[in-house]
Amino acid sequence: MAANKNMLLKKLDYSILQQCMHCGMCLPTCPTYMETKRERNSPRGRISLMRAIADDEMELSASFADEMYYCLGCLACVTACPAGVDYVELFESARADAESSEVQGHGMRDFWRWLTLEVLFMRPRLLRSLGMVLRWYQQMGLEHMVRKLKLTMILPKKLRDLEPQTPQMARSFSNELIDEIESPTGSKKYRVALLTGCVQDLVFSNINRDTVDVLLANGCEVVTPSVQYCCGSLHGHNGAPHLARELARRQLDMFDVGSLDAIITNAGGCGSHLKHYGHLLQDDAVYAGRAAQWDAKVKDIHEWLVEIGFRKPTSGCGTVSATYHESCHLCHGQKITSQPRSILSSIPGLKVTELPESNWCCGSAGIYNITQPEQSAKLLKRKVEHIDSTSAETVVTSNPGCHMQLVNGLLSKPESSCHKVSQPVTLLAEAYRNEVSSPL
Amino acid sequence: MAIAASEFIDQLGKLLGDTEVLSEAEDLIPYSFDGTAALKQKPWCVVFPRSTDEVAACVQLAAKHQVSIVTRGSGTGLSGGSVPLTGSMVLCLVKLDRIIEVDAENLTLRAQCGVITKEIDDAAAKHGLFYPPDPGSMKISTIGGNVAENSGGLRGLKYGVTRDYVMGMTVVLPSGEVVWLGNKCVKDVAGYSLKDLFVGSEGTLGIITEVLLKLLPRPMARRTMLAMYDTMEEAAETVSAIIAAKIIPCTLEFLDQMTLKCVEDYSKIGLPTDVAALLLMETDGHPAAVEDEANRMLDIAKKHGAREVKMAKDDAEGARLAAARRNAFSALARMKPTTILEDVTVPRSELVKMVRFIRETAEKHKLLIGTFGHMGDGNLHPTFLTNEKDTEEMHRVEIALGEIVDKTLELGGTVTGEHGVGLAKKAFLRQQFGEGSYQLLRTIKFALDPQKLLNPGKIFD
Numbered sequence: 001m002a003a004n005k006n007m008l009l010k011k012l013d014y015s016i017l018q019q020c021m022h023c024g025m026c027l028p029t030c031p032t033y034m035e036t037k038r039e040r041n042s043p044r045g046r047i048s049l050m051r052a053i054a055d056d057e058m059e060l061s062a063s064f065a066d067e068m069y070y071c072l073g074c075l076a077c078v079t080a081c082p083a084g085v086d087y088v089e090l091f092e093s094a095r096a097d098a099e100s101s102e103v104q105g106h107g108m109r110d111f112w113r114w115l116t117l118e119v120l121f122m123r124p125r126l127l128r129s130l131g132m133v134l135r136w137y138q139q140m141g142l143e144h145m146v147r148k149l150k151l152t153m154i155l156p157k158k159l160r161d162l163e164p165q166t167p168q169m170a171r172s173f174s175n176e177l178i179d180e181i182e183s184p185t186g187s188k189k190y191r192v193a194l195l196t197g198c199v200q201d202l203v204f205s206n207i208n209r210d211t212v213d214v215l216l217a218n219g220c221e222v223v224t225p226s227v228q229y230c231c232g233s234l235h236g237h238n239g240a241p242h243l244a245r246e247l248a249r250r251q252l253d254m255f256d257v258g259s260l261d262a263i264i265t266n267a268g269g270c271g272s273h274l275k276h277y278g279h280l281l282q283d284d285a286v287y288a289g290r291a292a293q294w295d296a297k298v299k300d301i302h303e304w305l306v307e308i309g310f311r312k313p314t315s316g317c318g319t320v321s322a323t324y325h326e327s328c329h330l331c332h333g334q335k336i337t338s339q340p341r342s343i344l345s346s347i348p349g350l351k352v353t354e355l356p357e358s359n360w361c362c363g364s365a366g367i368y369n370i371t372q373p374e375q376s377a378k379l380l381k382r383k384v385e386h387i388d389s390t391s392a393e394t395v396v397t398s399n400p401g402c403h404m405q406l407v408n409g410l411l412s413k414p415e416s417s418c419h420k421v422s423q424p425v426t427l428l429a430e431a432y433r434n435e436v437s438s439p440l
Numbered sequence: 441m442a443i444a445a446s447e448f449i450d451q452l453g454k455l456l457g458d459t460e461v462l463s464e465a466e467d468l469i470p471y472s473f474d475g476t477a478a479l480k481q482k483p484w485c486v487v488f489p490r491s492t493d494e495v496a497a498c499v500q501l502a503a504k505h506q507v508s509i510v511t512r513g514s515g516t517g518l519s520g521g522s523v524p525l526t527g528s529m530v531l532c533l534v535k536l537d538r539i540i541e542v543d544a545e546n547l548t549l550r551a552q553c554g555v556i557t558k559e560i561d562d563a564a565a566k567h568g569l570f571y572p573p574d575p576g577s578m579k580i581s582t583i584g585g586n587v588a589e590n591s592g593g594l595r596g597l598k599y600g601v602t603r604d605y606v607m608g609m610t611v612v613l614p615s616g617e618v619v620w621l622g623n624k625c626v627k628d629v630a631g632y633s634l635k636d637l638f639v640g641s642e643g644t645l646g647i648i649t650e651v652l653l654k655l656l657p658r659p660m661a662r663r664t665m666l667a668m669y670d671t672m673e674e675a676a677e678t679v680s681a682i683i684a685a686k687i688i689p690c691t692l693e694f695l696d697q698m699t700l701k702c703v704e705d706y707s708k709i710g711l712p713t714d715v716a717a718l719l720l721m722e723t724d725g726h727p728a729a730v731e732d733e734a735n736r737m738l739d740i741a742k743k744h745g746a747r748e749v750k751m752a753k754d755d756a757e758g759a760r761l762a763a764a765r766r767n768a769f770s771a772l773a774r775m776k777p778t779t780i781l782e783d784v785t786v787p788r789s790e791l792v793k794m795v796r797f798i799r800e801t802a803e804k805h806k807l808l809i810g811t812f813g814h815m816g817d818g819n820l821h822p823t824f825l826t827n828e829k830d831t832e833e834m835h836r837v838e839i840a841l842g843e844i845v846d847k848t849l850e851l852g853g854t855v856t857g858e859h860g861v862g863l864a865k866k867a868f869l870r871q872q873f874g875e876g877s878y879q880l881l882r883t884i885k886f887a888l889d890p891q892k893l894l895n896p897g898k899i900f901d
């Protein structure tokens with residue numbers, strides 16, 4: 001029987017479970033509940049199931065595990081909950097218990113979990129090598145050919161459906177674009193580190209470059225180690241807390257935190273996890289202190305720029321109109337909502353239109369678009385319709401998962417006036433660059 | 441019930457489609473509670489009908505097999521009204537969610553019972569119209585739940601409660617028969633006002649599947665302000681003085697210091713946390729009248745000891761303040777694991793006494809009580825912050841609760857102003873009603889529902 005005493009849900013401080021007073025104020029913000037109108041797909045429903053397990057009223061079943069993976073982990077409920085329920089702790093514990101009790105069966109699911117969580121996202125060099133192979137495959141035109149010849153037919157159905165969503169690898173990865181230490185031309189006011197991310201590094205290394213440029217333009221010296229570990233958010237959210245802890249320790253070992261004014265992250269999903277190393281490593285005698293210091297220094301790029309009073313550009317960015325989609329873990333996880341908007345509104349000539357439901361999940365949600373393609377597609381459709389309603393030419397976001405999801409979404413609506421996905425730092429970097437090429 | 445569970449569920453599946461019938465533990469546990477603390481009970485099954493006909497079919501099937509029926513909207517009730525009993529079928533009506541008509545000529549709106557309260561007002565607003573009842577839960581509560589509880593809101597003082605807006609309804613009776621009650625006429629004295637029997641009936645007399653609501657023209661202007669006090673009594677005196685000055689503002693909401701701290705902790709909109717009490721006041725209507733009333737209210741508040749009065753700078757700020765107030769109850773849950781909320785209401789002239797009594801009771805029994813409420817309506821929500829696992833403290837809570845109820849009744853009040861009796865207030869009803877009127881309640885219930893199928897055990901046994 002799965003009801004072992006070691007389950008995190010049973011060991012959890014019980015008051016965290018009791019904190020939910022089932023008022024239902026979170027329901028209208030939960031994308032899965034609003035889709036099905038079923039309580040088990042709602043925050044308070046999920047919490048009641050977790051509590052039933054902690055109370056030994058119910059066994060941890062496959063159906064419970066499915067429910068935890070149907071949850072997007074978008075944390076909209078955390079923003080909505082007036083009672084201050086710590087849904088992150090509950091959700092991560094529940095997924096970890098679902099994994100350790102092995103109720104979801106073995107087979108292919110085990111293989112993919114092993115390959116991604118334990119192999120690829122634990123070994124940055126290996127991940128980059130895979131990225132290089134994929135880049136070569138895409139650049140040689142092989143991808144195009146394979147699709148044309150329908151060679152993807154040899155893939156299992158699930159993979160075949162996902163294949164068109166394979167992200168386009170960047171021409172160069174971050175280490176090829178960014179030096180380990182870059183100094184501003186003018187006076188140096190701050191020394192910061194840049195975390196390049198995993199997907200960000202392989203697919204959006206240009207955004208990392210833009211981030212460095214923006215930091216340099218604002219008097220920051222930027223330290224960017226060429227090989228970096230995954231932050232562990234993927235592991236934390238997917239029921240592998242031991243691996244998340246291991247990656248947090250490696251991350252801490254990589255930097256001399258004391259010598260830095262800030263540690264910059266530009267991916268909403270990573271940032272939300274990176275700011276909680278203190279909690280993750282609280283029982284670690286060696287690392288707990290450093291982790292707490294680390295938490296205080298991790299800053300989302302938009303947060304940092306506004307904090308240091310970033311310089312407003314004097315040129316435009318070449319984009320006329322934009323609308324802003326909020327990454328869940330930036331707005332709900334880190335409560336950063338006004339800063340990206342301030343950056344956008346500082347750019348001369350850029351018309352920014354508010355996106356209806358801007359903080360509603362786009363369905364990317366980590367690897368949700370892979371594990372729950374149907375629900376993910378529904379959310380994406382809803383998002384794209386809202387984007388279209390703004391008539392903006394560009395949609396701006398700040399997380400690689402959202403970025404890729406939106407690119408795929410816009411492809412499915414070619415008639416929309418919106419054709420481009422970008423990020424606030426990219427537009428800001430572009431505006432700074434235009435100052436030099438065409439000074440006002 | 442004489443039928444086997446699997447057989448009954450099969451038959452429901454044939455009526456509604458299998459996906460609309462839930463019976464697995466993982467599906468049922470989340471339907472074992474509503475917004476009320478410490479009440480929990482798993483149902484037999486949950487069904488999601490999508491039309492009046494489907495509701496009627498479910499009721500007929502249940503009646504045939506003597507299965508009790510618990511009607512449920514969004515489950516935000518605060519008296520345990522939609523907490524199921526063992527072996528009951530939960531009739532969850534959230535999928536009856538269509539607005540059928542907005543009639544701008546007659547100022548009415550017709551909607552299915554599962555429409556969310558806020559969506560009713562949003563739909564009215566598109567026509568320059570207004571649906572005033574705005575319970576704190578309006579973003580998720582259903583209109584059917586509002587009618588069944590006769591819910592109030594933040595605007596009760598001027599605009600009344602849900603009952604004042606119900607012109608008609610479709611009801612499925614316990615026999616499965618469907619009736620329509622009411623019409624679009626402003627005046628109507630044909631027969632008994634049967635629709636009124638179902639308003640506030642808490643799912644014990646019939647299932648309301650459609651409602652016809654009265655709308656008002658949307659007020660042209662509104663002003664919101666905050667008055668801060670060093671004592672709760674001064675806030676209560678201000679309320680009495682405003683009413684005595686023949687001003688009827690739409691909102692006079694009260695929050696004590698503990699509530700303020702919790703609300704500010706959550707919403708971070710700059711509410712003062714160093715004052716003993718705060719009044720959120722709002723007036724709406726014609727711009728000139730609003731201006732005049734706002735100024736007079738400001739003067740009265742100052743005269744009655746307000747340390748400071750702040751006007752909201754625009755409608756958006758006013759809306760933010762009201763939204764923060766709506767979170768008061770849930771925000772109080774930040775303090776302690778269990779939040780037990782009361783709903784006592786007294787004639788407005790007795791408010792000062794009641795507020796003082798609540799404070800003294802908390803001190804006497806060494807309990808944490810946060811109080812907020814619709815002060816303009818004499819409706820207070822003293823909220824016990826406690827832990828259901830601490831039996832000794834829970835015992836003191838019970839004693840304190842009994843004392844507050846006694847005092848309320850002594851002052852000519854009622855044990856529930858807007859949350860209903862359900863399970864939570866059942867024990868006090870006889871005390872408030874007296875024997876004759878209590879029996880009358882039962883007579884009505886059993887005339888309509890002789891088989892005792894609808895929400896048994898709620899309001900009375």
Ligand SMILES: Cc1cc2nc3c(=O)[nH]c(=O)nc-3n(C[C@H](O)[C@H](O)[C@H](O)COP(=O)(O)OP(=O)(O)OC[C@H]3O[C@@H](n4cnc5c(N)ncnc54)[C@H](O)[C@@H]3O)c2cc1C
Binds near residue numbers: 022553594646769858
């Ligand atoms: C945070 C919060 C704030 C609140 N603020 C207020 C407030 O300001 N004022 C106020 O009055 N209440 C308030 N409430 C209480 C609650 O929201 C109301 O009672 C609301 O009307 C319940 O609606 P519901 O759809 O959730 O109904 P439920 O809780 O599902 O049901 C309530 C009762 O109505 C019955 N019922 C539901 N639908 C129907 C139907 N169609 N036909 C027949 N019977 C039905 C149920 O059987 C049950 O007895 C608040 C609750 C919360 C959690």
Ligand code: SF4
Binds near residue numbers: 023025043044083
């Ligand atoms: S999670 Fe928060 S908002 Fe949702 S029901 Fe629980 S207490 Fe209420």
Ligand code: SF4
Binds near residue numbers: 030042071072077078
């Ligand atoms: S994380 Fe998102 S999907 Fe999951 S319960 Fe919260 S709001 Fe719903």
